[in-house]
Amino acid sequence: MTRRGYPEAVYCAGKTPDQVHAIAARIGAGARAASDIQGGATTLFTRADRDHAASVLAALPDAADHCDAGLLAWPPHPPDPTGGTVLVVTAGTSDLAVAREAELSAAYLGRRTHLIADVGVAGLHRILARLPELRAADVIVVAAGMDGALPSVVAGLVEVPVVALPTSVGYGAAFDGLAPLLTMLNACAPGVAVVNIDNGYGAGHLAAQIARHPRPGATDSSAIHSP
Amino acid sequence: MTRRGYPEAVYCAGKTPDQVHAIAARIGAGARAASDIQGGATTLFTRADRDHAASVLAALPDAADHCDAGLLAWPPHPPDPTGGTVLVVTAGTSDLAVAREAELSAAYLGRRTHLIADVGVAGLHRILARLPELRAADVIVVAAGMDGALPSVVAGLVEVPVVALPTSVGYGAAFDGLAPLLTMLNACAPGVAVVNIDNGYGAGHLAAQIARHPRPGATDSSAIHSP
Amino acid sequence: MTRRGYPEAVYCAGKTPDQVHAIAARIGAGARAASDIQGGATTLFTRADRDHAASVLAALPDAADHCDAGLLAWPPHPPDPTGGTVLVVTAGTSDLAVAREAELSAAYLGRRTHLIADVGVAGLHRILARLPELRAADVIVVAAGMDGALPSVVAGLVEVPVVALPTSVGYGAAFDGLAPLLTMLNACAPGVAVVNIDNGYGAGHLAAQIARHPRPGATDSSAIHSP
Amino acid sequence: MTRRGYPEAVYCAGKTPDQVHAIAARIGAGARAASDIQGGATTLFTRADRDHAASVLAALPDAADHCDAGLLAWPPHPPDPTGGTVLVVTAGTSDLAVAREAELSAAYLGRRTHLIADVGVAGLHRILARLPELRAADVIVVAAGMDGALPSVVAGLVEVPVVALPTSVGYGAAFDGLAPLLTMLNACAPGVAVVNIDNGYGAGHLAAQIARHPRPGATDSSAIHSP
Amino acid sequence: MTRRGYPEAVYCAGKTPDQVHAIAARIGAGARAASDIQGGATTLFTRADRDHAASVLAALPDAADHCDAGLLAWPPHPPDPTGGTVLVVTAGTSDLAVAREAELSAAYLGRRTHLIADVGVAGLHRILARLPELRAADVIVVAAGMDGALPSVVAGLVEVPVVALPTSVGYGAAFDGLAPLLTMLNACAPGVAVVNIDNGYGAGHLAAQIARHPRPGATDSSAIHSP
Amino acid sequence: MTRRGYPEAVYCAGKTPDQVHAIAARIGAGARAASDIQGGATTLFTRADRDHAASVLAALPDAADHCDAGLLAWPPHPPDPTGGTVLVVTAGTSDLAVAREAELSAAYLGRRTHLIADVGVAGLHRILARLPELRAADVIVVAAGMDGALPSVVAGLVEVPVVALPTSVGYGAAFDGLAPLLTMLNACAPGVAVVNIDNGYGAGHLAAQIARHPRPGATDSSAIHSP
């Protein structure tokens, strides 16, 4: 637990499986004596490959292993949701891994989440067909690579903040995510909060913070479920 | 009024004074018949130099002219504040113009605002002395040029979202704001929402959206005033 | 006249008014003896400031002076239109000068042209309201700065080629047009032809070439006029 | 089929073979009930490695597998050609894979195609020897890496649009295709439409759109064949 | 021995194991006849992978093999420390390999060294808790990736020079260390000496030079040890 | 006085003359009651143009106005020198303004300074002729634009640290100082501390910190004078 009251994240990408195992073991030992009201002392292991995952599971056998997002969590269950709803939207199916990291991060911070995939701007009817869902969310994470145009379009359709999550999907002049990053920083519509390329964890964390309080007078939004 | 329910912004930088005058005149004529519950049909003229300002005032003589921020507003008075408090923090005094654009934008979107200047990381005691104010805000805009390190530090000290606003203050390898922009995108602390370089309007707008609802059970925060 | 059968363009930006005058005088003298079936031996003077314009007019007093586009043409009247229709669309009003350069270039190459301004993606209803016009064109030039997202959206709505024209409108991470240029090169929708930043002449020329033949069986499209 | 009336493309590069297999199976099932006048409901699988290809063929055993271009198509046969002729030209033999992707894409969109390889500007006699073929085409795709100079030269020799296709062939200051991309965006000759680096599919698609109508009064161009 | 009086460094990264072996053998043969007062004719083999290490050890069996830093040294023992103390600080645990290269380089140049890990700016309490150690050092090397903000903060807390060592830790807009490099070059606090990305050897060498003389009147600082 | 015990610097470039005047007046009023052992409470006004200088002098009439370096200092006299000697070297005469800013900054921090101009690497005899002076210094600041090669050469000739100061002198591919900055970061010789482009103040400050203690047993170096 950091002193800010949120789950701790262990970024695995630059670490050896042994280092990750040592951290996981220390967390398992230490966390038994700690408690936390808001986040339940959850630890997220992000950007974990299969070797990292094995290391985590060796130390924390009941950890949740979300391999589609390269993310493990311990304790395995997200807290009961509080606050508002976080909607995650992707431009293409190739953006799904990063988008799932965002969704899970928000869920483990205690938000209700929902994910809509493959509604890029080349076929506007797809995103326009989802307007009711877009407008029911308290914050929307929009993941897109290549031209990165979707956050601008979504921000123009809703009143809530949009977290723009550029991905490294693409080739050539996409320059590993630089192109969608610049697009999002220059979004014509105000209300767009940009995070680093492929930073699903950061996008989900930020969205969870933005939606930390329920909308005043909000009725139960349980009609919207994440698939 | 855009259909999203927020004030409209007229970006003056790329327009001639005549073009700005024509827009201001049209707004003056048209707005008399329109109304808006949330934003009061306010129009903001951003990045206005003195010639742009004269053009606006010729058409809308009672517009508020905030020359320290290059911003005019009409009708001149911000709406009564609702929602939470937006705190704007700057690393240096040279960041003030952009920071004021952020503060005023948030105020005209209906938020209570507050500004703390010149608390850059080279003298940590300055930012640490303001911890109570930092922790009383519902969202914090942090404007910084040069190394752009302040948002990382602030985000590590608070639980609320931080809107990181890179400025073009600096020289050489600051590359007109690119250096602080990259710093902010790579912030070690989660919860950092980045906007474009010198985009005070965007930062203020985003902060106002994030703080659009009051903190549940919040007591009156009127003890904190903008100077 | 170049040997390809199109009007010649004199790029004035890097030339002194004296140099431009000398070229204009030479063209005036030489063109009286030349003829050209397709382009009528028209010469376009592009990126002409007021001093350049005076130099052209001193040598060719009857030249058409389109100061909103920094373009002069001689002989002054475009040829009677042949081929298909070129539609020029802009994301914002600040893109108008470049867009007009594109429109005029296409017109002087002998196309029927049409211009729609200020239909950026932040307000999708604006572009969707113009669908019939979009779908009546034989080629569409889309000028946009900042996020440069409009060509992707337009290309997803029509069957004809889209010429994407990035502009230097914007600031900060727009990097003088680099951001919209990259966006357009990475457009999700196929059928997008990109030209250089602010290259209205090139966009209009390319569009005129693409639409050089009328659509087979096309009825008269004269119901669509440029304002 | 997208709503624009063209074949659908499945970009395989960022997908697992399982994901590609699932898409191929769904297309096989769904397409049996669909029809399309212009494109025959063709699906293109682009940037497919050998594993992707196996996945496609497992679901669609009669798909055409063009391994020299990393492209599969189903149904396997291009439609009968309509409209004009698309000529694809390469500067070097290393540009062939991307050039073939362009040629096949145009063919599956229903155009007659033709390919000329290895006529870079370092030996002008090679390109000048092909002038009759260049001038018989309705649109020319020019693929080049390294200095990317060939599109400028070709555009100066013909009246039809040139689609400039930069490739990542080269090393050092070629910067993975950035150098030829910039060269093509700055082409001295007008009439050059640039696409993303290595985007053979996009170049072929755009060329097919440009040549979608036959030249009025065109005689049969069947004397020109693709090898 | 170079003529400047410091140990020689053999940069292994671009060499084959055979080449490294030949160099090590030559050093072993040659050094037996040489002597050096300041550095003891030490040779450092930097950026050595396991194959390089085996090659060195085959020629110099008693060389010290510091595999956590990719560094070997021969003769194996650092000289007795003279001059001041070099403190090495890291923002994260992923910066450790580079930081250790810096620490060892300084030690083999004859300085007393000390290392503090994982005190990044996202949790200021961590760095503030180490103030006494920071203020006891004669020079501080600060290794950081991602936002690279730690050197600015440290330089604001001490009077001695800070050697800022950017690392390639991070992803996306960290651009392989470019982001922290720019941050450090733009440090708000004066007294920051920047070296190349991941250049632990250079940072340690520079720090050892800066601290080559003991602080006048310094009491024995042996209470501070490297772990 | 900052809490680190060094003179304070007021960076004027981004401030209006009025703002600079207000700061100068406040310093004049406040400093009368303060004292400082090491730095004498000196304030440096850096990057001051003539208007800034007039503002400073209006508030602090006895300030020293070093217009060749864009620097003013108050109180006007540097403290009596302590510690070692700072030598400043320039590659060309165009680097002099930045070099003088470095020299004066070091002098006002209390060091003995010396400046050698125009000894770039294109004429090695010039730098080799100054070897005795190079080797007498305790730290050397090397200012160079264009190829920025001089710090590498100097660092290979001496045992003391070299502060590499890239300047924006040059054109074209010098990219406003980026080229010499990169050269210096990649210096073949160890012992090179790089600062930001044109950051004379930072280079001088760092050099003064490095040389803050006299060389043990140093004889009086007063034979070397700054011209």
Next chain:
Amino acid sequence: MTRRGYPEAVYCAGKTPDQVHAIAARIGAGARAASDIQGGATTLFTRADRDHAASVLAALPDAADHCDAGLLAWPPHPPDPTGGTVLVVTAGTSDLAVAREAELSAAYLGRRTHLIADVGVAGLHRILARLPELRAADVIVVAAGMDGALPSVVAGLVEVPVVALPTSVGYGAAFDGLAPLLTMLNACAPGVAVVNIDNGYGAGHLAAQIARHPRPGATDSSAIHSP
């Protein structure tokens, strides 16, 4: 005179007129006692604006003032030509100032020179028409901005070295000469020597060095004159 036996060049761009005057006066005084066999002790003042020129002429009234190239020379007359012939070729008329700087530099180093303007690759017939002149030269300087394609083409047509001189002519993605610089570095044809953007002096100097010896058995090439 430098010790290499060539004229000295004074780069004026970064100097004040007073500084240039002082240098010119010193040269005038000093050169009267010096002599040089190869270069005649010529001094070139490059990148001189009108103020610089006045300063030079005040000190050296008989200096040659080539204002079309921003270059002055003293003594005013080039030496009698020796060695081979330097041909300078430009892609456009806007490249003329830089090209003339190259031509004059070569002439003052003692070469016979010749200049051909405006033979860019968009109209190949123009360059092909000059083949005899191209093939009569001993070295060819090719100046080009925008796509920078001309050196590749020329190098493919001749056997002698080509000095590629990128210019900052262009806009947008020409990035002030970066695009033609990259094009030239990636030239498909071998035998291309690249210099800095707009570095006419360097190109002319290099060409003069390359052609310092006459072609063995060369007949008098005086039939080729510079206009």
Next chain:
Amino acid sequence: MTRRGYPEAVYCAGKTPDQVHAIAARIGAGARAASDIQGGATTLFTRADRDHAASVLAALPDAADHCDAGLLAWPPHPPDPTGGTVLVVTAGTSDLAVAREAELSAAYLGRRTHLIADVGVAGLHRILARLPELRAADVIVVAAGMDGALPSVVAGLVEVPVVALPTSVGYGAAFDGLAPLLTMLNACAPGVAVVNIDNGYGAGHLAAQIARHPRPGATDSSAIHSP
């Protein structure tokens, strides 16, 4: 044989071994009937890995296989040298592969060659000790990575042209050769001809062209041998 009279080069890096084999076989068959006075119809296979080499040798068993340079040549023996001497110099041992490619390319174009390794600027005595050899050459190729400073220094010591060959040796801010490339383009000394990063073939070819004629009155330079 190209029409320019030089050996042909086959760039293998982007080709499959089968493609290279086919080319080699075709050359073997075709070359038996061709002849060339200057270059002896030599073909160079550049950037050949071991698989490429095997393919070449299968078709041309007597080809010379220079694996230290990734280069094969057929016919295997360079022509008898004519013209002047090409000297190749490297800053470090890691630059040797590229330097050898340059040396061999010049040798197969018919020049006498010589190679000096590891004389970087960090130890000036090494390069100064080789002055007689430097001054005996007719052209010097200087290969350097990292800071790329050696060509500037060498060009300041000799009268002949220097071909600057940047290599990708280095890390971090060397940016794969960009840093030395920029250094060389900004060389303070005139007479520097830059080629692409790692372009040993191009450097050797250019040097051979520059030295194609012997120095008039040159005595036999056979005292200088390549090791």
